[in-house]
Amino acid sequence: MFSQTVMLVLVIALGIGLFGNVFYQLGKSIKYKNDERWQLIQIKANKVIYWYQGLITTVLAIILVVDLFNPFQVSLSVSNVVLGAFMLLFLQYTVELISLMYLDKSL
Structure with missing residues (x-):
């Protein structure tokens, strides 16, 4: 139950990051008229x-190499690995949104 709640919160945060990124870029592109600074x-x-x-x-490469030479086996389900990869992929939109906001204020 706890892991499902954490995953739900992460999916909501990633969705906010994705749509926030799209709408932030669209709004700033219109506001700045896509000038050189933007x-x-x-x-x-x-x-x-x-x-x-x-x-x-x-x-991920370091984790794979460590797992290759690890004397004990760790079993992960495919669904957990795919879900983790999904989260890391969509986290890039949140990182981009944060960097756009930071750079917009600093430049």
Whole structure:
């Protein structure tokens, strides 16, 4: 029951991040009329996403290597692994939204 509640909260937070990102970008694009400053902010936010994806890939590779040389076996269900991958994939929209908001205020 507890894990289902945590997953529900995470899915809601990820949905808010996804739709917040879309509406934030749309609103700011209209407000700034897609000028050079806004394009620079989007480029920098995309760099943050590339770093995030690289970090996730590196962490997963380390986990796979550690699991390869681990003397004991850890069994995970496929549904939990897919759900975790889903959460990490959609978390990038929340990271992008936060970076867009930060860069918009700082530049």
